[in-house]
Amino acid sequence: MLKNLTDTVETAIESKLGTSLPGIVVPSTRPEFGDYQVNGMMGAAKTLKQNPRVLATSVAEEISNHESIAQAEVAGPGFINLTVSDEFLAQSVNTRPNFTPWGEGVKIVIDYSSPNLAKQLHVGHLRSTVIGDAMVRSFEMAGYHVIRQNHVGDWGTGFGKLLAYIQEIDQTGSFQVDQLDEINVRATERFNSDSAFADRARQIVTQLQGNDVATQEQWRNFMKVSQDHMQEIYGALGVTLKPEHTRGESAYNDDLPNVISDLEDTGLLTISDGAKCVFLDQFKGKDGETLPMLVQKSDGGYLYHTTDLATLRYRQSSYQPDRILYFTDARQNLHFEMLFAVARAASFVNETTQLEHHAFGKILGKNGRPFSTRDGSNIPLVQLLSEGERRARAVVDEKSADLPDQQREIVGRLLSVNSIKYADLSKNRVNDYVFDWDSMLALDGNTAPYLLYAYARLNSIFARGGIDRGDLDSSVQVTEPQEHDLVMRLLRFQETLELVIKEAKPHFLCNYLYELTVHFMRFYESCPILKAEQQVRDSRLSLCAKVAETLENGFECLGITPLQRM
Ligand code: ARG
Numbered sequence: 001m002l003k004n005l006t007d008t009v010e011t012a013i014e015s016k017l018g019t020s021l022p023g024i025v026v027p028s029t030r031p032e033f034g035d036y037q038v039n040g041m042m043g044a045a046k047t048l049k050q051n052p053r054v055l056a057t058s059v060a061e062e063i064s065n066h067e068s069i070a071q072a073e074v075a076g077p078g079f080i081n082l083t084v085s086d087e088f089l090a091q092s093v094n095t096r097p098n099f100t101p102w103g104e105g106v107k108i109v110i111d112y113s114s115p116n117l118a119k120q121l122h123v124g125h126l127r128s129t130v131i132g133d134a135m136v137r138s139f140e141m142a143g144y145h146v147i148r149q150n151h152v153g154d155w156g157t158g159f160g161k162l163l164a165y166i167q168e169i170d171q172t173g174s175f176q177v178d179q180l181d182e183i184n185v186r187a188t189e190r191f192n193s194d195s196a197f198a199d200r201a202r203q204i205v206t207q208l209q210g211n212d213v214a215t216q217e218q219w220r221n222f223m224k225v226s227q228d229h230m231q232e233i234y235g236a237l238g239v240t241l242k243p244e245h246t247r248g249e250s251a252y253n254d255d256l257p258n259v260i261s262d263l264e265d266t267g268l269l270t271i272s273d274g275a276k277c278v279f280l281d282q283f284k285g286k287d288g289e290t291l292p293m294l295v296q297k298s299d300g301g302y303l304y305h306t307t308d309l310a311t312l313r314y315r316q317s318s319y320q321p322d323r324i325l326y327f328t329d330a331r332q333n334l335h336f337e338m339l340f341a342v343a344r345a346a347s348f349v350n351e352t353t354q355l356e357h358h359a360f361g362k363i364l365g366k367n368g369r370p371f372s373t374r375d376g377s378n379i380p381l382v383q384l385l386s387e388g389e390r391r392a393r394a395v396v397d398e399k400s401a402d403l404p405d406q407q408r409e410i411v412g413r414l415l416s417v418n419s420i421k422y423a424d425l426s427k428n429r430v431n432d433y434v435f436d437w438d439s440m441l442a443l444d445g446n447t448a449p450y451l452l453y454a455y456a457r458l459n460s461i462f463a464r465g466g467i468d469r470g471d472l473d474s475s476v477q478v479t480e481p482q483e484h485d486l487v488m489r490l491l492r493f494q495e496t497l498e499l500v501i502k503e504a505k506p507h508f509l510c511n512y513l514y515e516l517t518v519h520f521m522r523f524y525e526s527c528p529i530l531k532a533e534q535q536v537r538d539s540r541l542s543l544c545a546k547v548a549e550t551l552e553n554g555f556e557c558l559g560i561t562p563l564q565r566m
Contacts, residue, residue, distance in 0.1 A: 101143030
């Protein structure tokens with residue numbers, strides 16, 4: 001829609017003013033301004049040193065001759081308000097597919113979720129997991145070739161004390177995943193207060209690095225318990241990460257000495273206080289000193305940066321991607337800026353490979369502080385999900401009292417997961433947001449329950465009419481204003497998905513789906529469907545089918561599971 005109108009407007013500008021200038025067409029902010037507005041005439045007037053209203057009037061006249069335009073009206077200092085014609089809307093919606101994928105042949109690596117496996121998954125892992133998965137799905141919907149990478153934290157000296165502690169509580173080294181957080185706390189306590197324990201922990205690290213078979217076996221066992229837990233949470237959340245997408249820090253361990261020697265060969269390495277660093281001029285501290293990126297400590301240990309350099313190089317050479325995207329919280333901004341700069345300076349990535357860190361804000365509690373348990377620790381996702389289920393069940397019991405018990409349980413579980421995910425996805429990710437059960441489970445507003453109940457209502461039209469959506473082949477007619485507005489929204493799916501992909505921001509799609517649903521409900525409330533006379537009925541049913549299909553595509557992009565009946 002947008003591209004079409006922009007072309008129309010810019011052609012009119014060219015033919016009237018004899019020069020090509022940007023039309024700057026955007027969706028209208030208010031219904032009384034029509035469907036779209038042209039903002040480019042003030043700029044054009046400036047460039048041509050002419051009166052903006054006079055220019056706008058002549059361009060508007062030209063635009064209104066176009067078959068797609070019902071009305072082009074000059075407003076204010078030189079805006080042009082556009083109303084698209086009903087015929088054009090009908091023709092577009094009847095002749096074009098819902099959207100056309102455009103990403104074929106483009107390869108995208110997406111690094112997301114990537115939890116540290118020493119702990120249970122908790123609220124701190126939610127955003128990367130949910131936003132990353134929505135982006136993966138959106139890219140795939142748009143036809144891109146996506147390579148998922150779960151860069152789990154499964155290596156490092158911290159595992160020494162955990163294994164030492166587990167050996168103490170169980171000689172075979174086994175434990176249950178729900179003991180994990182407690183093990184963590186206890187092991188740290190012991191490490192700090194008991195020097196014999198600390199020595200044992202360090203010895204285990206040495207054994208691990210020296211490929212001691214028994215110790216490695218224990219480490220592998222630890223990872224299995226932790227990764228099974230991770231996959232279980234992904235399953236509950238409907239996240240598409242599978243075990244084969246996991247390639248954790250440990251996978252790059254053997255390559256770390258090569259990273260150091262290659263940095264050395266390119267002349268990027270400096271020794272500072274015995275540690276190996278890379279200094280790049282663009283990174284300055286508060287006092288104006290150049291900041292180092294530390295890659296090897298003076299005791300020989302490697303760092304998060306070092307592993308990420310090896311990882312980046314691996315991804316470049318194994319996948320030859322066009323873009324690599326990382327989703328982490330904003331505290332890692334500097335890490336990624338340095339990582340990308342050093343990787344480029346060392347030619348670890350091709351010049352044409354686009355490197356993108358997409359950061360997000362914190363989840364806050366209603367008190368405005370980071371969302372956590374009463375004692376300030378992280379809320380495990382298992383716990384969050386079961387609380388959500390309990391709360392969503394209350395909504396379902398009230399709103400869907402006629403469903404059988406068993407069905408309400410399923411609906412409650414899905415509504416909970418969908419609501420938790422949607423609340424996150426519907427906010428611009430760069431900001432912090434407040435985690436609030438009541439607002440995410442509300443039946444009105446830009447929420448999962450609102451969208452899902454509307455979608456279920458849409459399906460009930462087909463069910464009541466005994467209609468199979470696949471059988472509908474009538475074309476859509478646009479006569480009522482509610483039909484006009486609804487079809488207009490349908491035609492914006494493509495441009496919305498393009499924006500999501502370009503900016504890696506799923507909230508654009510949430511806003512879109514919300515708007516589409518609002519207009520569907522207005523249509524539903526004022527235009528009879530099943531009771532209309534045959535021809536109108538057929539047209540409206542076809543329109544409903546297209547709305548359902550678009551909602552389904554949108555839900556698929558976001559990782560929201562719709563229910564036919566609620
Ligand atoms: N494991 C890290 C953490 O929990 C996130 C890893 C992100 N990906 C990466 N390649 N650094 O903070």
